[in-house]
């Protein structure tokens with residue numbers, strides 16, 4: 001009997017990795033598990049083996065939303081789904097340095113391999129199924145890691161008449177798709193950091209007169225060592241934007257914001273004079289904090305009273321969130337406490353942001369807000385504490401005066417308000433419930 005699964009190592013990356021509350025932080029290592037293919041994936045895998053043999057290993061994309069070696073989607077004008085599978089031959093005698101893409105069609109309920117294509121790559125970086133071509137063709141956009149090269153290679157394919165066609169390729173560092181010109185069709189945007197030329201360029205690819213073209217380019221901040229995160233959204237009610245967070249050579253994180261002005265791709269942060277304002281510690285990525293579609297950029301600063309603290313670990317940071325307008329002007333929209341480990345953002349009411357500070361209770365994993373009166377000390381007046389815990393611990397905390405504010409998965413977020421009703425800086429329950437965003 002063939003050992004169907006012996007060649008597979010699956011890194012199961014769930015579409016939602018729960019990382020709330022510190023207890024559950026797992027690295028990729030913690031996610032290594034034995035293969036669990038769905039019934040359909042197992043059928044496709046079996047059909048692949050019947051076509052190409054079992055000396056193969058499946059290749060899983062390293063980044064992006066699609067982390068499966070199997071992509072099942074309707075790729076042509078025939079109504080049933082097709083499947084593509086990324087794999088590598090592992091026959092030691094051939095020593096093949098390539099990634100292969102196999103296309104399987106579903107014929108009367110049975111999967112059958114119908115086409116195979118090979119690329120001179122060592123790994124699959126990212127896969128997006130989208131429609132860049134606007135004439136009914138679905139595109140398979142695949143980013144590959146190349147041997148001995150820092151630049152990656154992006155291939156855009158389509159599928160028709162039983163054949164996967166290469167229709168465009170370019171080198172890149174990162175890419176993403178979005179409808180940046182609001183014509184209801186998707187565009188592709190890539191960024192390429194060129195170490196040789198010492199600059200990074202963003203490219204907007206669009207469909208024009210029957211082919212994919214580079215419609216426009218924009219210079220990116222020239223000191224970015226690697227790009228860490230994308231946020232797709234808006235800068236205002238009518239302007240879509242792609243926020244790209246990148247690590248600088250000095251280890252700080254910064255953001256480039258790309259928009260399309262009807263003719264050109266524009267990098268808003270290269271036109272702004274206070275671009276340096278957006279420099280911050282790693283881990284603080286651009287996101288839509290208050291869920292209104294407009295993306296905010298975080299910048300950290302010390303909470304009141306920590307300016308003279310010399311021990312790095314004892315410093316506690318406030319996170320200010322900036323919006324950017326169409327002229328590149330930055331506006332500090334709100335301040336917050338942002339817990340990266342517990343995955344929540346607590347926006348400080350405007351009336352309080354300048355007057356409060358925090359302490360961390362490491363024993364109970366709580367954040368405690370205090371009225372700030374010139375220094376951090378033991379006699380500061382407590383205004384609020386926020387804690388997150390497992391659902392099973394919630395009842396116990398409620399007995400002790402905590403209020404349940406938010407829930408996500410098996411995790412509850414609770415707050416305990418000051419009992420001093422005469423304190424004008426006390427948080428109201430509405431201020432707490434409306435301002436706690438679980439991410």
Ligand SMILES: [Ca+2]
Nearest residue numbers: 076078079080
């Ligand atoms: Ca089809």
Ligand SMILES: [Ca+2]
Nearest residue numbers: 179181183185
């Ligand atoms: Ca578009």
Ligand SMILES: [Ca+2]
Nearest residue numbers: 288289290294
């Ligand atoms: Ca927002």
